Amino acid sequence: MSSCTVPGCPRTTDEDTRRRMCPRCARQLQALLRELVGQMPILQASLQLDRSPTTGSVHGGRAHSPMPVRGDVLTLLGPGSNTTLSDPYGDTRGDQTGPPSLDQILRGWAEATAEHTRLAPTPWRRPGQTWAEWLAAYLPWILGAPWAGDFHQELGELVGRVRAITRTEPRRRPLDAPCPSCEAFGLVEEDWQPYVECTVCELLLTPDEYTAHARRVMPRLYRTALLLAAQQHQESA
Numbered sequence: 001m002s003s004c005t006v007p008g009c010p011r012t013t014d015e016d017t018r019r020r021m022c023p024r025c026a027r028q029l030q031a032l033l034r035e036l037v038g039q040m041p042i043l044q045a046s047l048q049l050d051r052s053p054t055t056g057s058v059h060g061g062r063a064h065s066p067m068p069v070r071g072d073v074l075t076l077l078g079p080g081s082n083t084t085l086s087d088p089y090g091d092t093r094g095d096q097t098g099p100p101s102l103d104q105i106l107r108g109w110a111e112a113t114a115e116h117t118r119l120a121p122t123p124w125r126r127p128g129q130t131w132a133e134w135l136a137a138y139l140p141w142i143l144g145a146p147w148a149g150d151f152h153q154e155l156g157e158l159v160g161r162v163r164a165i166t167r168t169e170p171r172r173r174p175l176d177a178p179c180p181s182c183e184a185f186g187l188v189e190e191d192w193q194p195y196v197e198c199t200v201c202e203l204l205l206t207p208d209e210y211t212a213h214a215r216r217v218m219p220r221l222y223r224t225a226l227l228l229a230a231q232q233h234q235e236s237a
């Protein structure tokens with residue numbers, strides 16, 4: 001057992017694994033990658049500034065003036081992302097100055113993962129696969145990498161920047177059934193999280209396990225609630 005390598009986390013890793021982070025941070029990392037995959041289309045849709053009727057035609061001249069785009073989104077998406085054509089300059093992108101794009105940052109982590117696993121000299125993506133999806137598929141290996149804590153931290157910052165642009169935060173919903181372990185009404189499900197979690201005793205259930213549990217206990221709870229209501233009604237009558 002050793003300490004979790006995610007900066008600021010006071011927990012320890014599981015005894016029987018070679019993971020460099022605690023189970024909670026590992027689940028958070030999985031959720032961050034899932035969220036990034038889900039956020040990409042919203043981020044891309046945020047690229048163009050809202051069109052107002054006066055935009056683009058004030059100075060006349062060009063029939064097709066370029067659409068104004070958001071600089072902060074363009075920085076994240078990288079050059080060439082404001083066109084649907086493929087990048088004509090291809091590999092010369094490395095010459096660009098300025099902050100690295102999301103794709104470049106994730107590709108860097110994918111290269112580090114490929115090196116760590118020694119599975120392949122360079123990471124290979126299926127056509128259409130994003131780097132976030134690629135990294136999610138390699139999560140079990142990433143958790144054992146010496147830089148796993150740094151990856152968690154950088155990904156958290158990236159997702160924070162994306163959320164600020166798309167104005168979406170993960171939502172947390174309380175669930176109806178009580179926790180099967182501590183019996184408290186503390187079970188919640190949260191966007192992108194792989195598990196239902198008890199906020200009181202930290203028990204984890206898969207969504208299927210929760211559904212099966214709720215099917216078992218909810219009818220009894222409803223009956224009890226009905227009986228109680230009927231009893232109160234009689235007493236007050």
Ligand SMILES: [Zn+2]
Nearest residue numbers: 004009022025
């Ligand atoms: Zn941790």
Ligand SMILES: [Zn+2]
Nearest residue numbers: 179182198201
């Ligand atoms: Zn509980």
